[in-house]
Amino acid sequence: xxxxxxxxxxxxxxxxxxxxxxxxxxxxxxxxxxxxxxxxxxxxxxxxxxxxxxxxxxxxxxxxxxxxxxxxxxxxxxxxxxxxxxxxxxxxxxxxxxxxxxxxxxxxxxxxxxxxxxxxxxxxxxxxxxxxxxxxxxxxxxxxxxxxxxxxxxxxxxxxxxxxxxxxxxxxxxxxxxxxxxxxxxxxxxxxxxxxxxxxxxxxxxxxxxxxxxxxxxxxxxxxxxxxxxxxxxxxxxxxxxxxxxxxxxxxxxxxxxxxxxxxxxxxxxxxxxxxxxxxxxxxxxxxxxxxxxxxxxxxxxxxxxx
Amino acid sequence: xxxxxxxxxxxxxxxxxxxxxxxxxxxxxxxxxxxxxxxxxxxxxxxxxxxxxxxxxxxxxxxxxxxxxxxxxxxxxxxxxxxxxxxxxxxxxxxxxxxxxxxxxxxxxxxxxxxxxxxxxxxxxxxxxxxxxxxxxxxxxxxxxxxxxxxxxxxxxxxxxxxxxxxxxxxxxxxxxxxxxxxxxxxxxxxxxxxxxxxxxxxxxxxxxxxxxxxxxxxxxxxxxxxxxxxxxxxxxxxxxxxxxxxxxxxxxxxxxxxxxxxxxxxxxxxxxxxxxxxxxxxxxxxxxxxxxxxxxxxxxxxxxxxxxxxxxxxxxxxxxxxxxxxxxxxxxxxxxxxxxxxxxxxxxxxxxxxxxxxxxxxxxxxxxxxxxxxxxxx
Numbered sequence: 001x002x003x004x005x006x007x008x009x010x011x012x013x014x015x016x017x018x019x020x021x022x023x024x025x026x027x028x029x030x031x032x033x034x035x036x037x038x039x040x041x042x043x044x045x046x047x048x049x050x051x052x053x054x055x056x057x058x059x060x061x062x063x064x065x066x067x068x069x070x071x072x073x074x075x076x077x078x079x080x081x082x083x084x085x086x087x088x089x090x091x092x093x094x095x096x097x098x099x100x101x102x103x104x105x106x107x108x109x110x111x112x113x114x115x116x117x118x119x120x121x122x123x124x125x126x127x128x129x130x131x132x133x134x135x136x137x138x139x140x141x142x143x144x145x146x147x148x149x150x151x152x153x154x155x156x157x158x159x160x161x162x163x164x165x166x167x168x169x170x171x172x173x174x175x176x177x178x179x180x181x182x183x184x185x186x187x188x189x190x191x192x193x194x195x196x197x198x199x200x201x202x203x204x205x206x207x208x209x210x211x212x213x214x215x216x217x218x219x220x221x222x223x224x225x226x227x228x229x230x231x232x233x234x235x236x237x238x239x240x241x242x243x244x245x246x247x248x249x250x251x252x253x254x255x256x257x258x259x260x261x262x263x264x265x266x267x268x269x270x271x272x273x274x275x276x277x278x279x280x281x282x283x284x285x286x287x288x289x290x291x292x293x294x295x296x297x298x299x300x301x302x303x304x305x306x307x
Numbered sequence: 308x309x310x311x312x313x314x315x316x317x318x319x320x321x322x323x324x325x326x327x328x329x330x331x332x333x334x335x336x337x338x339x340x341x342x343x344x345x346x347x348x349x350x351x352x353x354x355x356x357x358x359x360x361x362x363x364x365x366x367x368x369x370x371x372x373x374x375x376x377x378x379x380x381x382x383x384x385x386x387x388x389x390x391x392x393x394x395x396x397x398x399x400x401x402x403x404x405x406x407x408x409x410x411x412x413x414x415x416x417x418x419x420x421x422x423x424x425x426x427x428x429x430x431x432x433x434x435x436x437x438x439x440x441x442x443x444x445x446x447x448x449x450x451x452x453x454x455x456x457x458x459x460x461x462x463x464x465x466x467x468x469x470x471x472x473x474x475x476x477x478x479x480x481x482x483x484x485x486x487x488x489x490x491x492x493x494x495x496x497x498x499x500x501x502x503x504x505x506x507x508x509x510x511x512x513x514x515x516x517x518x519x520x521x522x523x524x525x526x527x528x529x530x531x532x533x534x535x536x537x538x539x540x541x542x543x544x545x546x547x548x549x550x551x552x553x554x555x556x557x558x559x560x561x562x563x564x565x566x567x568x569x570x571x572x573x574x575x576x577x578x579x580x581x582x583x584x585x586x587x588x589x590x591x592x593x594x595x596x597x598x599x600x601x602x603x604x605x606x607x608x609x610x611x612x613x614x615x616x617x618x619x620x621x622x623x624x625x626x627x628x629x630x631x632x633x634x635x636x637x638x639x640x641x642x643x644x645x646x647x648x649x650x651x652x653x654x655x656x657x658x659x660x661x662x663x664x665x666x667x668x669x670x671x672x673x674x675x676x677x678x679x680x681x682x683x684x685x686x
Contacts, residue, residue, distance in 0.1 A: 037455065041639075077643065086313075086654070087646035090394050090455065091597055095646055098590065099639025105632030216632075221463050228456050267471035274460040281457065282450035291451065304315075 008249065008256050009136045013144050014210055016241075016248030018043070018202040020147040022226040023233070023240050024154040025198025030230055031158055032191035033171035033298035037093025038078055040223025041100020042071040042196055043203035048108035050204025051214040055116055060208055064143075067204035068197040070107075074100055075196025079189050086302045097223070108214045118212040119143060143205050148241075150198070155237035167191055171296035174303040184303055199223070221274070228277045232284055234294040250276055313654040323652045328598055328605065331645035332612065338640050348627055356623035357633070361615060369504020370618045371611065373576060376506075377402070377568035377585070379610035380513040381592035383520040384564025386601040388557030390524070391533040394455045395440060395558055398565040399589025400462025403469050404439040405432035405566025406573045410580040411477060413495035413573075414488055424494045429512070429570050436566015437559045439465065444558040448551045454558065462589065473580050488580035497575045509571035513610075516564060521603035533557065565589060586617065587635075594642045613638070 022039050029036045046067040054063030074096060081092040119141035128138040158164040167187060170177045174184045206222075207214050225247060233240030254269035285291055336354070343353040361367035381398050388395045395401075409432035416424060442461060446452040470486070472478075479489040497507035523530040533553050572584055595613045599606030620634030 081643065081646050085647045085650045087649060091642070092646050094396065094593055095639060095642035097639075098594070098635060099643055102632045102635030102637075102639050106630055106636065109630050109632070221459075224456065224459050228460075231453065231456070265471050265475070267467040267474075270470075271464045271467035274463045278446065278452070278457055278460050282446050282452040285451040285453065288451045 004256055004259055006132065006135045008252055010139055011252045011255075012245055012248040013136070013140060014248070015251050016244040017144050017147040018205045018210060018222060019226055019229060019244040019247060020151060020241060021202030021205065022199045022223065023229045023244055024150050024237060025195035025202075026226055026230050027154060027233070027235055027237055027240055028158065028167065029191050029195035030299055031171045031235060031296055032167045032188045033174060033296050033301070033303070034082060034188055034192060035089045035093065035300040036075070036078060036192060036195055037090060037227060038075070038096035038100060038223075039195075039199050039226045040219055040221070041097035041104070042074055042199035043206070043219045043223045043226075044104035045074055045100045045107065046071040046200030046203025047207045047218055048104040048111075048203075048214055049200070051116060051207035052107060052111055054204075054208055055111060055114070060119055063208055064201055064204050068200040071100075071200025071203065072193045072196040074103070075192050075199070076189075078196070079192040082302070083185050083188055083192075086304070089300050089302070105216050108216070111214050113213065113215055115213040116208065119209040141209050143201075143209050147205075151237050151241040158237065168296070171298055174298050178303075178305055184305070188303075199226075202226075225273065225277060228281055231291075231295075232280055234284075234290065235296065236294070247273060247276075311656045312659055313650065314657040315654055316652075319652050320655075323655075324600060327648045327652060328600065328609065328645065330648045331598065331641060334644040334648075335637060335640045338644075339637060342633075342636070343629070346629070348629060353623060353627045353629060356626045357619035357629070357637075358615060360622055360626065361618040365501075365503050367618060367622070369501055369506045370621075371614045372501075372506045372510060373504070373614075374588075374617045375610045375614035376510045376513040377571055377588045378592050378595050378613050379607060380516050380568045380571070381561075381565045381588060382595035382599060382606045382610055383513075383516045383603060384561040385592055386596040386599065386603070386606060387520065387524065387530070387533065388561045389596055390601050391553045391557045393554050393557030393561075395443070395458050395561040396455055396593060397440070397443065397458030397460075397462035397465075397589070398561060398592055399585060399587065400458070400465035401436040401439045401562040401565035402569035402572070402585050402589050403462070403465040405436035405569030406584050407465075407469055407472060407477075407569075407580065408432050408435035408566070409570040410488055410491075410573050411472075413491040414477060414580075420492070420494050422494065424492075425497070425574065428495060428574060429567060432570035433563045433567040436569060437563040439566070440558040440562025441555075444555045447554050447558075454554070458558075469580070469584065470582060473582055477580055479579075486582050490579050491574065495574055496578060497571065505576050507571075507575045509575050512567060512571060516567070517603050517607050520606075524603055529556065565592075591617070591638055594638050597642060598645050613641075616641075 022043055026036060026039060049070040050063040050067035053066045054060050057063070078092055078096040081087040081095070082089050121140055122142050122145070124134075124138040128134050130138070158168065166177070166182055170182060170184050170187050178184045203219060206218060211218065229240050229243045229247065232243040250273050253272065254266065257264060257269065258266075336358070339357070340350045340354060343350040361371055381402065385395055385398055409428035412428050412431055413424070439461060440458065443454045443457040446457050447454045473488060474486040477488045479485070479487060482489065497509045500506045500508055500510060524534075533556055568588065569584065573580060577584065591613055595606060595609045598612070599609035616634060616637050620629070620631070620637070623629045623633065624631055
């Protein structure tokens with residue numbers, strides 16, 4: 001029991017990491033007033049690119065960097081659609097998502113089903129030997145900690161930096177921000193590209209750290225859970241992170257429960273994260289005042305400078 | 308470089324609306340040719356295998372019609388919701404639930420020879436699809452839960468439900484533990500329509516749905532209310548049209564159409580329940596709906612084109628060895644180009660020569676006859 005508990009809690013941190021990266025990116029994008037639903041496709045591109053680059057070059061740094069670059073490039077296409085071509089954000093997100101999924105299969109075609117040595121765990125010396133706490137907290141690869149740092153950094157950026165304030169102003173009222181002289185389109189471009197890069201890193205962590213292999217459909221709906229997490233977290237990075245860790249735990253519950261010998265259909269366990277997402281979404285959204293208070297006022301709306 | 312800027316049209320241009328899908332298709336073909344060359348395939352041969360070869364044989368045409376049916380049916384349903392800005396992206400799940408329900412009936416009903424079996428399956432599958440989408444409508448209207456996320460999650464749940472049923476309760480006891488059901492009886496199947504092909508009478512359902520959608524959207528008050536509710540919620544509320552009703556109508560109709568399409572799959576080309584029922588029709592239909600301009604007639608053509616991409620993808624996989632992701636890439640590109648071109652239905656490009664002419668021509672924007680304004684700009 002002790003071992004399974006350590007396994008569950010330590011595994012939670014790793015399982016939540018891909019979600020954390022992508023969700024921090026999406027939080028900034030949505031705070032700027034843009035709804036990007038293509039996370040699933042961008043994560044898939046990052047996952048495939050990261051895997052291929054790391055396999056070919058032998059460098060994890062190159063894998064993560066080029067994955068971030070590839071997904072950012074895809075998000076640039078999304079940005080052009082919604083910002084320059086004034087496309088509906090929902091439709092554009094779906095379009096780029098499908099394009100991303102197709103591209104990821106093309107990128108990873110020669111590497112389908114191959115494995116890679118997972119990112120090595122960081123060394124914390126005697127800290128990792130501490131019972132329970134050490135085993136749970138200090139037994140991970142570096143990206144798990146980078147993910148945590150990104151949460152704090154995103155929180156600080158959005159609530160305490162001047163640039164973060166401008167991003168939020170653009171999301172609340174692009175017309176007003178434009179009137180004061182802020183370049184709304186440019187700021188949204190930057191937010192979207194940041195979101196793309198973060199999705200790419202999250203995706204690459206899936207293939208380089210979490211499941212060290214590439215297979216089609218590997219992202220398995222995580223991109224959509226990320227969009228839901230941003231709503232759960234009320235667009236606040238720290239709450240979003242809490243949600244991500246909860247979901248990490250839920251996704252591991254399947255292995256844990258089977259390990260304990262309960263006879264529950266595996267399909268029910270696979271559906272559980274989605275069922276729980278729906279229930280939490282309904283519970284949180286029920287208080288529409290809370291949502292109205294927190295959600296960026298211009299979210300999902302096209303900005304017309306000349307209107 | 309940037310000597311042009313987008314200027315809103317005073318009135319949406321019909322000419323542009325008709326040209327946009329054609330431009331999107333042309334751009335997709337161009338990008339596809341480029342992609343083929345990058346992949347080291349002879350572009351013309353790949354192009355031929357993808358878009359022409361399927362149409363050269365009776366079987367190929369049959370396959371295109373076979374796949375156009377469910378795409379058309381689902382897209383007609385989704386478009387009604389989309390026009391009202393009700394975003395049902397879980398048609399794939401609603402299709403699966405419709406298929407499961409019809410399949411369970413086909414396997415378990417005793418009177419397997421009755422002529423009523425198939426119609427009952429169609430109705431049950433349609434209702435089941437609508438109910439599955441109804442969950443999202445209920446959560447949206449009572450709990451304010453975002454229907455985009457809920458419909459997507461529900462389709463993932465539906466897939467797990469299918470996996471569970473075909474490996475357990477609905478599995479063929481004589482099937483050597485393959486995760487599939489027993490074969491349906493003849494009475495539970497749509498009859499072949501064209502000899503030598505797999506097209507069956509379920510195509511009539513898609514055509515009937517297209518006519519019904521046209522009547523609903525163009526000629527009925529509920530269809531009009533739905534449109535207003537989505538595009539101008541304030542005005543709709545002022546006129547006494549209900550926002551909640553739009554959510555319910557949009558989702559129930561979309562779910563019903565997808566559920567019906569699910570019946571068409573299991574009682575058509577498949578003839579049993581198995582783990583894979585739809586090659587992503589529910590998602591591709593979203594693209595079909597947009598490409599068809601959310602218009603019932605446009606959707607008929609868009610569904611045929613999308614079906615050609617499906618069949619072309621399969622065929623070129625065999626004859627030129629294109630990767631199987633080409634289909635998805637083409638689908639994505641098509642929607643991306645469509646959305647990029649769509650801006651020209653409500654905007655046009657205007658040349659910026661100098662500040663003087665700019666002032667002059669923006670004045671002209673308001674006064675020019677909208678029929679004379681086109682994509683090229685004023686001059």
